[in-house]
Amino acid sequence: MQILIVIGAVVALAGIVGLIWCILMALKARKTSSNDEELRARLQRVVIVNMGALGLSALGLMLVVSGILLA
Template identity: 80%
Template structure:
């Protein structure tokens, strides 16, 4: 059915967002361990924050798709 497809797509999108969040954690840990000064670390972490917000938005969008599929079935 179409709603089962919608739930599956939403789950995949949500998992992609969670993978992005894990990637952000790894980037932040790498920036923390390899930065030589505070300014360099600040610039790297600002980039990570932007990626983190994007990944969080993708994950939330996936959850909305899943909930929509559940409500419509």
């Protein structure tokens, strides 16, 4: 079950990288947006990616926990 733990760790790490990318994109959008509508449109796209990255991270953590329990 060590392979399940390793795969889960990689998936969780990919989710965390996605979350960091979302933070950087939101900060960039705040600095470069000229009006509220443009900022809102950019942040809506970032929120979609953010939810996906959060789900990916949670899935990875579930894989790690299930690998530990099955070991």
